[in-house]
Amino acid sequence: MRKGLFSVLTIIISGALLLSACSSPASTPAAESGKTEAGATTSEQTTTPAAGSITSLVKATDLAKLPENAKKRTDTIIVGLTDPSGAFTPYFLQSGYDGNVTSVLFSSLVKVDEKGLPIPGLAEKWDISEDQLTYTYHLRKDLKFSDGSPLTAEDVAFTWTILHDKAYDGQYDILSTNVKGGKAYKEGKATSIEGIKVIDPLTISVTVEKVNATALQVLGSDVLSKAYYGKDYKFGQLDYIKNLHSTPLGNGPYKLDKFIPGQEVRFVANENYYAGKPETEHFIYKTTEGDAFQFIETGEQDYGSFSATTDNIDRLQKLGFLNLEPYTASNYGYLQFNMEHEALKDKRVRQALTYGLDRQTIYVDSNQGAATIANIPTQQSSWSYTEEGINPYKYDPEKAKQLLDEAGWKEGTDGIREKDGKKLSVHFIGSKKKGTDIFIAVAKENYAAIGVQLEAEQFADFNAQIAKFESGDYDLVSFSTSILGDPSDGVLSFVDGEVKGYDNPKVKELYAKGLATTDIEERKAIYKELYQVINEDAPYIFTSYSKLILAYNGRIENIKINPSQGISASLPEWTLK
Structure with a gap:
């Protein structure tokens, strides 16, 4: 996100939805902690899907299984949310979760x-x-x-x-x-x-x-x-x-009724809303911590979102009373190079490290297909998204070896490449979580196969990781962006100095051109060229877009998820049949 610019976020955290909020700036990376967000809606799937396979909306198969407490609700819909701070004035938010609340109020x-x-x-x-x-x-x-x-x-x-x-x-x-x-x-x-x-x-x-x-x-x-x-x-x-x-x-569509910290935020329909009073009288953000699946299963919550793994899909389908809908995140994950370090100044080395990493295994297969590979700095739902002229950097160890040879890095007696008396070693920093463990295990093996030594350091505290990042003591760091709005949000870090050692005048020129016109077709052409330049330069190893499953009470009608606004865009039309 452009520095300081608020974005509309739709982050799902253990089933608790962040709908609309103040984002961290694009030039300030976000923790790659499994946080993802709701994406675009799809057409309805009318046939019964194979287990673990959902490509479009699947309607509830048996509403009779709906828990009694959910059946009894006639004028209230409940959605999970990580606990907000209580600062419910737009522009003065203290956390992104406060933005979920203001998106309903304003x-x-x-x-x-x-x-x-x-x-x-x-x-x-x-x-x-x-x-x-x-x-x-x-x-x-x-x-x-x-x-x-x-x-x-x-x-x-x-x-x-x-x-x-x-x-x-x-x-x-x-x-x-x-x-x-x-x-x-x-x-x-x-x-x-x-x-x-x-x-x-x-x-x-x-x-x-x-x-x-x-x-x-x-x-x-x-x-x-x-x-x-x-x-x-x-x-x-x-x-x-x-x-x-x-x-x-x-x-906005609702007025604040009551905020009970650690429990819930209650809203009542606004009769003065410009588009008409919302169809459902009461809306609640349930902020109690707990198992999101359990809240959905017991009917305490009407809406949740989950990583689109085979296990999650199978488990949700078996409940019978949920509508299930797939969508893709409106942000992207990435591994950022520190190009102030001598070895990484060479584009061929960065490209080799991209070719030499099995991203399919790390980000897709290990996550039961709940992701797709990213190759450019924008979300797939953006009007600027393109694959034309974009190198997919498919896993190719031989291509990686060729590039390292061309860059002058020759294999040493221990199998690790050397140049000017220095070994080709990559110091990686990332968060302490399962996904990072998988990355380290696979990347060490991948990189050893092309003659590169990977040294890994993990942090349980994100602030500690940021401190290490800001010190410059790393070669490769794992992050994800905040939710992206305008295409300029996803590329700002390549022009504002956030990517250490990266300075391409062509990127800066195209970035400025992309902001200097309001004509969408002109901007599409500019961003297409810009993405191609960044893709070739490889200042990042782009990793993935997260794939999610939205699960909600089959009685709720008129839900439409906007990748840029989450559920808040259609919330006033939600009804309980």
């Missing part, structure tokens, strides 16, 4: 579809000037906050203004859009932001200083009530908002 000016393309939200339409520097948002008529007060262009202007305040220290980087006069306001050199113009209660325009393809969506995010969140606002003083975190005033 709506944005602009939403995104399954491909990540903008669609109307609170704004029914928008205009972009011919020079692509001025955005005019046209709000829907009669918009209201959940207390019935009107939502107007003044509220949008207020939201943009406080995000430019010098006291704002959240992760939302509105400055990246370069709103005209925004920097001057932040520095206290102006009392208002020159580029923001309230035209009338339903119309607001904003002018940026240079073309930015992400501006429409960055500026088109959640809207805060000026009357509620701004009544005590003074430039340079935003601490008062902390006192409002637990009593949010939103404009």
